[in-house]
Amino acid sequence: MPIPAYLLTGLLGSGKTTVLRALLAQAPAGSRPAVLVNDFGTVGIDAAVLAGAGGAGEITVREVGGGCVCCTAAASLRAAIPALLRAARPDRLYIEPSGLAAPAAIVDLLREPALRGAIELRAVIGLVDPRRLDDERLLRAPLLRAQLELADVLLATYADVASPAQLERFRAFASTLYPPRAHIGAIAHGDFDPQWLKDITRAAQPGWRLTRSQPPAARAEHGWTFAPEVIFAAPKLTALFAGIGRDGPLAPVERAKGVLRTGRDWRLFDAVAGGGLTVSDVSWRRDSRIECIAFEDARPDWTAIGAAWRAARGETGAEGGQQGGQ
Template structure:
């Protein structure tokens, strides 16, 4: 096989948000000379989406039985291997079940030998803005995972939303961490094929786009580290404990870090910090807001916390 890796695009999202329609709209715009294969993961035993998608000559494989994580892990690897061997595609599109933990799918694709053959390209999550702004949904671990894992957040069913709901959606989406490469609003889950090539390359340092509503002399800075670099849990803990010493007037610090092969979210606010698991897989990243700090020193301390 050539050194050109097959690009993988994951399309995630809750039940009924329009994932299949989104994938169909991309297929309609596909360059006829570019080879695609599709994997559909159905929650039920009978695959409906696969039947809907398979009428245009693109090979479709189905993995039934639900969460494309726990039960389907081994089956996913085998299916992907077979499709890569048989079709040698330029792109592999995976439509995850509405009940799948999308991050687990990415983890399964990052093990050898698959990681040598695949490039995790733009990841999409399709949401209904009315659910997105509803705390009952927003607080669910599965829903948070699907939002957290994506590079591009696609708001579908916008024609069914009030202007107020859309405004609230935009406000909430702008505050997501890590920030999205793009947030788009569509009707009838109609996607633009150009979005498949949205660059998702990490920059070692970046400025946070929007600071909290103040101009009281606060500064912000972000730092990223490529996926695959593990942080040491104990050193990271020390870094967060010592952070007030490295900064003046620290008001906010948050980060997503790869620690011993798993991914954790660390959040410092009001003098205390907490940790939880997170579905983001693109890179480790850290952001802080304070009156003043030495960005070079912060970067040095973060590097010292690596394994």
């Protein structure tokens, strides 16, 4: 049975260790949480701090040294996880990489066949100090955007000392992320609510609702999700998104948006009928998903549209796309 794992991301000084201490303090009696830390050179301090943070649980803390686990120390992480699972037999695993780590690369590594059977990545927790967002250049920094785009739970830390304007700037930015985060909030002193992790799973979920909005014009929205192992062919996707509102099964669609895995990369596709298509790299890794909006009176054939998306899978893609709105 795979061990549930949780990844904490955030720049240096964002409060990862404080939040991790709070999570460990909530460990139930008899539990055996384990932690892998990648802050090279400070693990002696981190190990002492984290090992004493548990409530009634028995905590094991290990260092992954040799550099950042997303690049130079990737091999060390591959070896450290099985060794830690064998030695400590934990019932959950927390991974705290360096604040300089590119988190998407870590998620890709954790999904490699050698590790996939041993652990199940349940959630990515992204942390940001909202006071640093006063520098708008930081919001455009690739590393910070990658960390925020990947997070399932996205939190502003230091809420007790950040100004209302700084917290509002964080919320405004977080609300623009696509797909929406499972939870967006602000905390102080690592006050993490474990309920935020309860319903998060990294498997594709059915049940996207078919929604209708009334005046000024009734629209129908439909969505599809695919497991993260499904791989799509980028040229096929580009042709489909570029063709909305023109011909074929997507002719009735006025807007389409999706994040999809294309080989090792994941891309965000955003298309508007008559308005062109934009494609950009994205750090999202939970699942591939597409949503379309059409005027109801255009009578879109959602079954045919879903078949078109599934036909865009690459030859190496897995089966298992799920359609919502049923």
